[in-house]
Amino acid sequence: MRKTLWREIFKFKHQRLAWVTPLLVALLMGGVALTTHRMTLSDQKFYVTSGYVGFQWSILFLIVISATSVAMEFEYGTIKQLAMQVPHRWLIYVAKFLVVLGYSMLLHVLVVGVTLILKVSGDPRMHWQTIYRYHQSLGCNLGINALLDLYGGVLIVSLVFLLASCSRHGATAIAVGVGACFMGEGLSSLLLGSFKAFVPWLKWNPFNMFYLQEEYGNPDYRTMTHLTIRQLEIGNVVWTLLFIGIGAVIFSRRRL
Amino acid sequence: MQHVQEKMVQVAGIRKTFGRRVVLRDVSFEFSTGKIVGLVGPNGAGKTTIMKILLGLTPTAAGDVRISGQPVSVNTHQVVTCQVGALIERPAIYPFLSGWQHLQLTTASTVQMDWVVKALQMTAYIHRPANRYSLGMKQKLGIAMALVTRPRLVILDEPMNGLDPQSVKQLRDLLVQLAHEGTTFLISSHILSELAKIIDQVILIDQGRVLLQQTMTQLHQSARAFLVIHTAANQRACQLLQSAGYSVTLREDQLSLPASLALTPLLKIVLDAGIQVLKVSQQREDLETVLLRLLANGRE
Structure with a gap:
């Protein structure tokens, strides 16, 4: 496993996307920071705690990176060489997942770091110790948002990995992944609102788990999700493990 | 073992x-x-x-x-x-x-x-x-x-x-x-x-x-050997040998016969007819020909 992981890291760090992504995320965050200068103090606080939309941009890039990471092996025909080098093909899948997970952590650290820098240009009345939501400081809110986004992002990455395992080209997985990321919550609400009799079952649908961050930020969301924060956390883990498991089986059994 | x-x-x-x-x-x-x-x-x-x-x-x-x-x-x-x-x-x-x-x-x-x-x-x-x-x-x-x-x-x-x-x-x-x-x-x-x-x-x-x-x-x-004869009048020589009972084929401007045949009586027929013999050689099938023949046999 160590050797497989090393190979995946080696390939990943030589891909241009791995180096361009942090730069683009930082630039986009800078762009958002510029637009917040004339906003109210409350709005500026919101943008600081949400990492100047850096977390959302990170997830978008992670979807592209995840889909490319899996699909490229079939596109370039390199999967045969890889499969020969490991005792079980699922090891490649898990190694790739771990690399993307590690990269996601780095991106979230970067977003927090860039937010620290960009905040300097914001309203001088805004301090890290300023109490914001849930009687917690601005800094604490930023940290919790980063952790929740990281946690919720694992589910999206596992879904994109599964989709990429089923398709020969990454584009399909990217399209469906982005769609799920932006429309998943809406779809879940639609389902729960339309089929009220099935709510006890439908509330466990994977897209409902995307509400974790929102429900943490606003407990009123519980009336929409029908799940507690704890249940959303567990649901995230269970769906992630399920997606990884199914994805690994499909990846291992694909005809080479 | x-x-x-x-x-x-x-x-x-x-x-x-x-x-x-x-x-x-x-x-x-x-x-x-x-x-x-x-x-x-x-x-x-x-x-x-x-x-x-x-x-x-x-x-x-x-x-x-x-x-x-x-x-x-x-x-x-x-x-x-x-x-x-x-x-x-x-x-x-x-x-x-x-x-x-x-x-x-x-x-x-x-x-x-x-x-x-x-x-x-x-x-x-x-x-x-x-x-x-x-x-x-x-x-x-x-x-x-x-x-x-x-x-x-x-x-x-x-x-x-x-x-x-x-x-x-x-x-x-x-x-x-x-x-x-x-x-x-x-x-x-x-x-x-x-x-x-x-x-x-x-x-x-x-x-x-x-x-x-x-x-x-x-x-x-297992490669077959062939007797290859090149004459000044291949067409006529081929007809002569065929009428004498030889299994001969005219291929790429030369006569091809099984290598096991005795050469002297064969050449005598050609020479007696006044046809000039330019070259006599023995050739073997190359790998490609052998394999293609075996493939054809395998499909029959």
């Missing part, structure tokens, strides 16, 4: 299906360490499928595959991971890595990387990104990746594809040298003339069946 241990590859009763289509039927063959074995057959015969099965990349419906006496399947191929190098279908190349980085992915030994780069004469471009490589350069890189770990068994699917004549000769010499040092090769190629120069054994496969497995010596012995 000793005999079994010397076998590098043992394939017994392999059956492979894709849906309802049977692509391999009861395929069995074996070969020893240090041999260069040619896997020959028309397109779609099942050559690449056999190679993928040997590498544990494709499951089988039935049969047993062993390399160095160890079983090989999709779930059990430790021996492939440790002892086999391969180039299957097309070189496994990431466009964003250089040739050298591809070798780094395969081995940690810079000594072996230097060796294979020099052996295949890739020094000039090995550090260039692979997306700037020509077809031949990519092919060489694929071969280098198969050889760089100095595996005991090397499986090469159409290795001469895209290589210029000089590179083909270099590769041929390298494979022969490595075989002398104990490496075993299983090579498929449609360039039979090139393959014939290096292989010790040939496995002929068609429509998922092994038609024959022979050493090159055996194959040369």
Whole structure:
């Protein structure tokens, strides 16, 4: 496993996307920071705690990176060489997942770091110790948002990995992944609102788990999700493990 | 028991299906360490499928595959991971890595990387990104990746594809040298003339069946010999010999007859008719002709 992981890291760090992504995320965050200068103090606080939309941009890039990471092996025909080098093909899948997970952590650290820098240009009345939501400081809110986004992002990455395992080209997985990321919550609400009799079952649908961050930020969301924060956390883990498991089986059994 | 241990590859009763289509039927063959074995057959015969099965990349419906006496399947191929190098279908190349980085992915030994780069004469471009490589350069890189770990068994699917004549000769010499040092090769190629120069054994496969497995010596012995006569009037000489009861064919402006015939009475008929004999020689079928004949016989 160590050797497989090393190979995946080696390939990943030589891909241009791995180096361009942090730069683009930082630039986009800078762009958002510029637009917040004339906003109210409350709005500026919101943008600081949400990492100047850096977390959302990170997830978008992670979807592209995840889909490319899996699909490229079939596109370039390199999967045969890889499969020969490991005792079980699922090891490649898990190694790739771990690399993307590690990269996601780095991106979230970067977003927090860039937010620290960009905040300097914001309203001088805004301090890290300023109490914001849930009687917690601005800094604490930023940290919790980063952790929740990281946690919720694992589910999206596992879904994109599964989709990429089923398709020969990454584009399909990217399209469906982005769609799920932006429309998943809406779809879940639609389902729960339309089929009220099935709510006890439908509330466990994977897209409902995307509400974790929102429900943490606003407990009123519980009336929409029908799940507690704890249940959303567990649901995230269970769906992630399920997606990884199914994805690994499909990846291992694909005809080479 | 000793005999079994010397076998590098043992394939017994392999059956492979894709849906309802049977692509391999009861395929069995074996070969020893240090041999260069040619896997020959028309397109779609099942050559690449056999190679993928040997590498544990494709499951089988039935049969047993062993390399160095160890079983090989999709779930059990430790021996492939440790002892086999391969180039299957097309070189496994990431466009964003250089040739050298591809070798780094395969081995940690810079000594072996230097060796294979020099052996295949890739020094000039090995550090260039692979997306700037020509077809031949990519092919060489694929071969280098198969050889760089100095595996005991090397499986090469159409290795001469895209290589210029000089590179083909270099590769041929390298494979022969490595075989002398104990490496075993299983090579498929449609360039039979090139393959014939290096292989010790040939496995002929068609429509998922092994038609024959022979050493090159055996194959040369089974090659038919012909008596070839070139005269000043081939058409007339052909008619004369046919009317005298000889089995003669007029091919490419020369007369072709079975080599077992006595030459003197045959020539006497031609000379007595006043036809000048320009050249008499004996020719043997080349590998390509023998294999094509065997393929045709196998299909009848």
